[in-house]
Amino acid sequence: MSGTDIAFFLLALAAIAGAVMMLQLTNVVHMVLSLVMTFLAIAGLYVLLSAEFVAVVQVLIYSGAITIIMLFAIMLTRHHADDKERQTTGGVGHKAAAAFAVLAFGLAVYAGIRTLDFGADGSALPADNAKAIGQWLYSYYTIPFEIVSVLLLVALIGAIVLAKKDGKGAEDE
Amino acid sequence: MTLSAYLALSLILFCIGLYGALTKRNTVIVLICIELMLNAVNINFVAFAKYGPHPSVHGHVFALFAIAVAAAEAAVGLAALIAFYRNRKTVRVDEANSLKH
Numbered sequence: 535m536s537g538t539d540i541a542f543f544l545l546a547l548a549a550i551a552g553a554v555m556m557l558q559l560t561n562v563v564h565m566v567l568s569l570v571m572t573f574l575a576i577a578g579l580y581v582l583l584s585a586e587f588v589a590v591v592q593v594l595i596y597s598g599a600i601t602i603i604m605l606f607a608i609m610l611t612r613h614h615a616d617d618k619e620r621q622t623t624g625g626v627g628h629k630a631a632a633a634f635a636v637l638a639f640g641l642a643v644y645a646g647i648r649t650l651d652f653g654a655d656g657s658a659l660p661a662d663n664a665k666a667i668g669q670w671l672y673s674y675y676t677i678p679f680e681i682v683s684v685l686l687l688v689a690l691i692g693a694i695v696l697a698k699k700d701g702k703g704a705e706d707e
Numbered sequence: 708m709t710l711s712a713y714l715a716l717s718l719i720l721f722c723i724g725l726y727g728a729l730t731k732r733n734t735v736i737v738l739i740c741i742e743l744m745l746n747a748v749n750i751n752f753v754a755f756a757k758y759g760p761h762p763s764v765h766g767h768v769f770a771l772f773a774i775a776v777a778a779a780e781a782a783v784g785l786a787a788l789i790a791f792y793r794n795r796k797t798v799r800v801d802e803a804n805s806l807k808h
Contacts, residue, residue: 576720
């Protein structure tokens with residue numbers, strides 16, 4: 535067992551542990567913080583996959599920006615800290631049906647990927663992948679790149695419009 | 708490491724996210740579960756970029772696009788959550804039923 539295998543198993547364990555803790559905890563802030571562990575472990579997996587640039591972006595966007603915006607949304611809304619309150623939408627039957635459906639999906643996909651192997655050893659990737667990504671982004675992927683900037687602008691304006699107090703509601707209060 | 712190990716890990720994370728999105732009652736947690744599912748898909752992109760039939764950085768570029776779209780989705784989803792909370796004074800998914808009756 536090489537060092538890469540050990541690192542993979544440790545990071546995979548951390549990722550799955552964070553996700554399972556997210557399902558099990560009751561405090562909303564603890565749920566978000568346990569998912570930060572998953573996001574950081576996934577960033578480590580990107581490093582193992584020789585995608586250092588994506589790993590840094592993962593830490594910046596997921597562990598940084600998205601976690602902070604989720605914590606802000608939690609703080610701006612009221613959450614009951616009552617542990618006895620129901621955490622799930624339905625009863626036992628609903629949960630069992632959801633678990634069965636997810637398990638069936640997982641087993642079906644696992645049957646397909648279990649023996650999947652293309653024989654590539656991963657040595658064909660360029661060592662300086664940040665430079666290669668930049669060159670592809672500004673040559674082959676120029677139009678998708680520009681469209682993503684428009685998408686981010688639309689999301690920014692849309693978020694402001696949605697979260698803004700509308701005139702009628704403000705008068706009612 | 709083999710490709711199928713990364714794909715299996717990604718499948719496990721996707722299933723956990725899907726189960727949480729289907730059963731959790733808090734809207735913030737449902738949004739976070741969707742982010743977890745998008746993350747699992749990103750692992751697939753990057754794993755295929757290294758171990759796929761044509762190894763190249765195209766998978767990395769697609770993962771970056773997916774991250775950008777996920778960030779936009781989180782911003783709009785949380786803005787919708789704030790608007791919902793202002794109107795109904797709750798963040799529970801099962802109480803968002805105005806269209807049902």
